[in-house]
Amino acid sequence: MHALTIGEALARAQKWLREAGSTSPRLDAEVLLAHALGRDRVYLFRESQHRLDAKEARVYRDLVERRARGEPVAYLTGHKEFMGLDFIVGPHVLIPRPETELMVEYALAMLAGCPPGRRVAVDVGTGSGAVAVSLARLAPGAEVYATDISPEALEIARANAGRHGAPVRFYRGDLLSPLQGVLPPGSVAVVAANLPYIPSAEMAGLPRDVRYYEPALALDGGPGGLELYRRLVPGAGELLAPGGHLLVEIAPDQKERALELVPPPRWRSTALPDLAGRPRLIVAQKKGDGKPVL
Structure with a gap:
């Protein structure tokens, strides 16, 4: 399976969080990915074709899973x-x-x-x-x-x-x-x-x-x-x-x-x-x- 780009990762996370009941799935997805990458949200749009490496993808998936279970974004990012x-x-x-x-x-x-x-x-x-x-x-x-x-x-x-x-x-x-x-x-x-x-x-x-x-x-x-x-x-x-x-x-x-x-x-x-x-x-x-x- 090929490494996901930032844009692809955001789209998947947004869908996952929406189905899990998040009231702000796109914003949650963006904030968590920016945190996982140690970047700001502007970077996500500027580098939407950047492919996540294995560690970045694993960290992001863990954050999205925890958010889907209901853990607040602010506690996930600190x-x-x-x-x-x-x-x-x-x-x-x-x-x-x-x-x-x-x-x-x-x-x-x-x-x-x-x-x-x-x-x-x-x-x-x-x-x-x-x-x-x-x-x-x-x-x-x-x-x-x-x-x-x-x-x-x-x-x-x-x-x-x-x-x-x-x-x-x-x-x-x-x-x-x-x-x-x-x-x-x-x-x-x-x-x-x-x-x-x-x-x-x-x-x-x-x-x-x-x-x-x-x-x-x-x-x-x-x-x-x-x-x-x-x-x-x-x-x-x-x-x-x-x-x-x-x-x-x-x-x-x-x-x-x-x-x-x-x-x-x-x-x-x-x-x-x-x-x-x-x-x-x-x-x-x-x-x-x-x-x-x-």
């Missing part, structure tokens, strides 16, 4: 782009999603409006560090703190901070508890949290690449899906400066229940839509109490 930055990912952390960029963009806007010395942000449940590292890289003069309960996640987050030169300060523990004694009450401009929000009863219905491969610790939000956020709000209210913002990502059908967690008069709250027009980000501003606001 990388995922977020906010224009390349992040290391692995089975101990949730794969960064494009919709979470809305949280980062809003946080950046809030930090830009803070006076120098007051640009303090906290990323709760940092996972891969995508939010924290993006803030540290893209918000000039910001102090960024990040927490996570998983030591394996923090190891990946620290690696991502190191490779991007992002001076994030990481702490291990539950929600905001590791920052007690580190940050004084009323000193933080932004608390951002993309915590688990899938109701426990819905975990079994998640797509197989999420259900079987991504960490349940980063997905299961308890019986109602918002249990961690319910616990987070009081601590965030203490840590935020008057006028500071709490940002939390939710599922679209959780809008009303999530807004109930941050009610007036202490909070001024709203829900922002994602690119598909679905409620995705709860923005809760802590009202002033007579002190200067941010």
